[in-house]
Amino acid sequence: MNQMRRILSARRLSPSIKPPPCFLHRRPFSTSETDASSELLSSPHQNIQTHEDGASDKSRSTKTTSLKEHELAKFSAIADTWWHSEGPFKPLHLMNPTRLAFIRSTLCRHFSKDPSSARPFEGLRLIDVGCGGGLLSEPLARMGATVTGIDAVDKNVKIARLHADMDPMTSKIEYHCTTAERLVDEGRTFDAVLALEVIEHVANPAEFCKSLSALTIPNGATILSTINRSMRAYASAIVAAEYILQWLPKGTHQWSSFLTPEELTMILRGASVDVKEMAGFVYNPITGRWLLSDDISVNFIAYGTKRE
Amino acid sequence: MNRVLARQLKTNVCGSKHIFQRAWSTHVTRKVSSTAGSNESNANSTGDSPQHDIAIVGGGMVGIALAASLASKPLTKHLNVAIIDNNPLLGRKNIIEKGHLPDPRVSTVTPATISFLKDIGAWKYIEEQRHAYFDKMQVWDYTGLGYTRYNAKDVDQDILGCVVENKVLQSSQLSCVQESDLQKTIYPARLNSMDMLPSSSLTGLGEVPSTADLFMRGRLAKLELSDGNNVYAKLVVGADGSKSRVRELAGIKTTGWNYSQNAIICTVEHTVENFTAWQRFLPNGPIALLPVGDKFSNIVWTMDPTEASDRRSMSEDDFIKAVNDALDYGYGPHPEITSSGGSSLSWLTGDVNISAKERFETPPKVVKLSSERMMFPLSLRHAKDYVSNRVALVGDSAHTVHPLAGQGVNLGFADASALSRAIAEGIALGTDIGEANLLKRYEAERKPANIAMMAVLDGIQKMYAVNFGPLNAFRAAAFHGAHYISPLKKRIISYASGEQSLPLFS
Numbered sequence: 001m002n003q004m005r006r007i008l009s010a011r012r013l014s015p016s017i018k019p020p021p022c023f024l025h026r027r028p029f030s031t032s033e034t035d036a037s038s039e040l041l042s043s044p045h046q047n048i049q050t051h052e053d054g055a056s057d058k059s060r061s062t063k064t065t066s067l068k069e070h071e072l073a074k075f076s077a078i079a080d081t082w083w084h085s086e087g088p089f090k091p092l093h094l095m096n097p098t099r100l101a102f103i104r105s106t107l108c109r110h111f112s113k114d115p116s117s118a119r120p121f122e123g124l125r126l127i128d129v130g131c132g133g134g135l136l137s138e139p140l141a142r143m144g145a146t147v148t149g150i151d152a153v154d155k156n157v158k159i160a161r162l163h164a165d166m167d168p169m170t171s172k173i174e175y176h177c178t179t180a181e182r183l184v185d186e187g188r189t190f191d192a193v194l195a196l197e198v199i200e201h202v203a204n205p206a207e208f209c210k211s212l213s214a215l216t217i218p219n220g221a222t223i224l225s226t227i228n229r230s231m232r233a234y235a236s237a238i239v240a241a242e243y244i245l246q247w248l249p250k251g252t253h254q255w256s257s258f259l260t261p262e263e264l265t266m267i268l269r270g271a272s273v274d275v276k277e278m279a280g281f282v283y284n285p286i287t288g289r290w291l292l293s294d295d296i297s298v299n300f301i302a303y304g305t306k307r308e
Numbered sequence: 309m310n311r312v313l314a315r316q317l318k319t320n321v322c323g324s325k326h327i328f329q330r331a332w333s334t335h336v337t338r339k340v341s342s343t344a345g346s347n348e349s350n351a352n353s354t355g356d357s358p359q360h361d362i363a364i365v366g367g368g369m370v371g372i373a374l375a376a377s378l379a380s381k382p383l384t385k386h387l388n389v390a391i392i393d394n395n396p397l398l399g400r401k402n403i404i405e406k407g408h409l410p411d412p413r414v415s416t417v418t419p420a421t422i423s424f425l426k427d428i429g430a431w432k433y434i435e436e437q438r439h440a441y442f443d444k445m446q447v448w449d450y451t452g453l454g455y456t457r458y459n460a461k462d463v464d465q466d467i468l469g470c471v472v473e474n475k476v477l478q479s480s481q482l483s484c485v486q487e488s489d490l491q492k493t494i495y496p497a498r499l500n501s502m503d504m505l506p507s508s509s510l511t512g513l514g515e516v517p518s519t520a521d522l523f524m525r526g527r528l529a530k531l532e533l534s535d536g537n538n539v540y541a542k543l544v545v546g547a548d549g550s551k552s553r554v555r556e557l558a559g560i561k562t563t564g565w566n567y568s569q570n571a572i573i574c575t576v577e578h579t580v581e582n583f584t585a586w587q588r589f590l591p592n593g594p595i596a597l598l599p600v601g602d603k604f605s606n607i608v609w610t611m612d613p614t615e616a617s618d619r620r621s622m623s624e625d626d627f628i629k630a631v632n633d634a635l636d637y638g639y640g641p642h643p644e645i646t647s648s649g650g651s652s653l654s655w656l657t658g659d660v661n662i663s664a665k666e667r668f669e670t671p672p673k674v675v676k677l678s679s680e681r682m683m684f685p686l687s688l689r690h691a692k693d694y695v696s697n698r699v700a701l702v703g704d705s706a707h708t709v710h711p712l713a714g715q716g717v718n719l720g721f722a723d724a725s726a727l728s729r730a731i732a733e734g735i736a737l738g739t740d741i742g743e744a745n746l747l748k749r750y751e752a753e754r755k756p757a758n759i760a761m762m763a764v765l766d767g768i769q770k771m772y773a774v775n776f777g778p779l780n781a782f783r784a785a786a787f788h789g790a791h792y793i794s795p796l797k798k799r800i801i802s803y804a805s806g807e808q809s810l811p812l813f814s
Contacts, residue, residue, distance in 0.1 A: 083507065097739070118386055118736075243696070
């Protein structure tokens with residue numbers, strides 16, 4: 001709701017500024033759950049949206065020098081909270097190592113890389129679709145991969161860029177404010193495509209999967225994670241996470257847009273990706289940690305390979 | 309750059325060629341990485357302050373154990389480690405001449421620690437030096453109401469532990485580090501001050517931020533050393549002992565109290581070899597006699613501070629008499645050797661309890677004092693947090709315990725092992741190693757185990773501090789119970805051996 005008001009007010013105040021085209025493809029709210037929580041922060045920062053240049057210029061997001069100084073200062077303030085491990089994005093920070101463990105083990109096996117090496121993904125081109133602030137892209141870069149991160153929300157891409165520049169090991173990540181479809185049109189391909197916690201926010205999952213598949217080279221790997229459409233997921237991911245524990249802002253997820261593992265497998269098969277492995281994430285409230293398990297009734301992650 | 313070179317040359321004056329070659333190779337890699345402009349974390353632009361992944365403050369047994377453990381793991385052996393310790397002996401090889409008298413500073417390493425040392429490849433060096441395995445232990449007190457004997461065969465093991473000099477432990481692990489691929493730099497200086505800023509964003513920086521920039525943005529910690537150098541690192545590890553400077557600078561509070569006891573340690577000689585560890589609880593504190601090999605034993609005698617200074621300054625002959633007295637008939641009678649006591653409790657004994665059938669023995673007589681008598685005050689101290697922003701504490705800086713069960717340094721080795729495992733997991737998942745979540749995992753693993761052990765040791769210390777009828781009887785019952793009840797004895801041995809990290813629930 002806030003979002004729509006903002007877009008309308010943008011049109012009213014500065015008619016020359018068009019809302020970024022990336023908004024037109026997607027539903028009003030963003031393509032990653034973390035974006036939704038960043039919308040909470042965006043209400044005091046509404047001015048940023050109205051003053052921002054509408055064009056989702058690729059070069060703009062990768063170079064910090066072309067950004068205006070006062071905007072940089074505002075982005076810096078937000079960026080700190082995004083990456084603050086005890087801040088509003090704490091649940092995602094907690095889940096990150098578990099997701100990375102699954103990704104590391106499946107991709108090492110897929111590309112026959114040595115799992116005991118500190119940089120097993122050296123030479124691999126990965127894309128993180130819906131990268132948010134870069135929580136996933138940075139560890140992947142530290143593991144040696146050549147990472148491209150895309151997100152439909154320009155603010156997130158800016159945040160990701162600022163944070164990645166802080167460490168020489170992650171400063172080579174490419175961030176763009178764009179969509180998977182646009183990249184397909186440009187003919188980009190990657191060894192492995194990752195879209196974690198994205199597909200539940202997408203208008204047309206089947207088309208989205210086709211784009212992901214088109215971005216993957218033949219015999220490449222595709223990894224998606226999402227939330228299962230089950231009663232348990234309704235209780236945990238929506239009622240518990242949004243209303244009781246308030247980990248996420250209300251309305252982040254729509255239960256009806258969750259996919260069951262079977263549906264996801266079918267959609268991916270239709271997009272020439274065969275799902276090879278699936279695992280679930282389970283939260284242990286006592287230790288406060290997420291664990292990989294066979295339980296795919298709430299959060300689950302799937303790894304598939306693209307047919308030739 | 310030149311200063312670093314000079315420092316390396318200084319530490320190598322007494323060292324062997326081997327270390328000198330290592331130092332050069334360390335240098336070479338740094339130069340190559342900076343000219344290649346690679347993405348490696350140790351890319352060190354010339355003229356910039358040295359930047360390391362981990363700075364270990366304190367090059368004692370536990371600090372070097374951490375370095376050796378990192379060096380032995382494939383995921384972490386490429387890291388760049390700085391060791392800050394102003395001990396001039398650090399880095400010199402062969403500081404122990406063969407055939408010399410055993411140093412009084414020894415430690416008992418438990419089987420769990422022995423397997424850790426084997427994993428890092430240090431045990432083979434320890435076996436080349438003097439070391440003493442023991443497979444039997446006897447514990448009794450001055451009341452003569454009971455005793456307990458432990459035998460390694462109770463738990464189907466060959467040994468209960470091994471006694472090794474601290475110097476040997478330190479130098480063996482250092483040899484492992486020297487021979488490994490780990491990039492290490494030894495800074496012979498003290499830590500003056502330490503600084504780390506909260507994380508914040510970079511704005512308007514060039515392609516490769518300098519070390520100072522990264523520090524200003526909270527990505528590195530800055531350490532100022534006493535010789536004027538500044539060292540930058542992603543993670544600072546405080547392995548600098550119970551009066552830890554790192555802990556003080558990080559603002560980590562401690563709880564604890566001083567035991568009003570001092571310990572005297574010295575090396576003594578017997579006429580026969582000793583294969584048993586002996587401990588007798590006296591009214592003012594326990595006296596322990598530990599074999600160190602070749603007919604030598606180590607004495608750790610805990611007592612009042614006034615008694616301690618008396619015993620330290622008395623003549624050698626008087627001291628030897630006092631020691632023999634304390635181990636024998638002084639303060640109280642021997643426990644009665646009751647073979648009938650065994651049969652009344654035999655329904656509890658079970659089949660496998662070899663040591664229950666062993667009789668009480670008197671320890672071997674001390675004939676000569678072979679070293680100076682060293683004295684240390686004893687205290688209990690525990691850090692409220694083991695980790696803080698870009699800081700982790702291991703060993704005595706996190707926890708100081710009473711020596712009555714020989715556990716202190718074993719807890720430290722377990723800390724070093726757990727921290728290096730946490731760092732390896734972090735590297736595997738591409739995390740920044742100074743990140744709080746990673747360090748908290750190490751804390752969550754070690755803190756409960758350390759606190760449990762401290763509680764047990766403190767409880768034992770307090771139980772023996774009072775001479776009170778019913779309490780004496782309770783202690784006697786405890787002796788008998790531990791001696792005759794097999795499951796209890798097995799559990800005690802297993803906990804003291806480090807196989808179990810928590811006394812109750814594992």
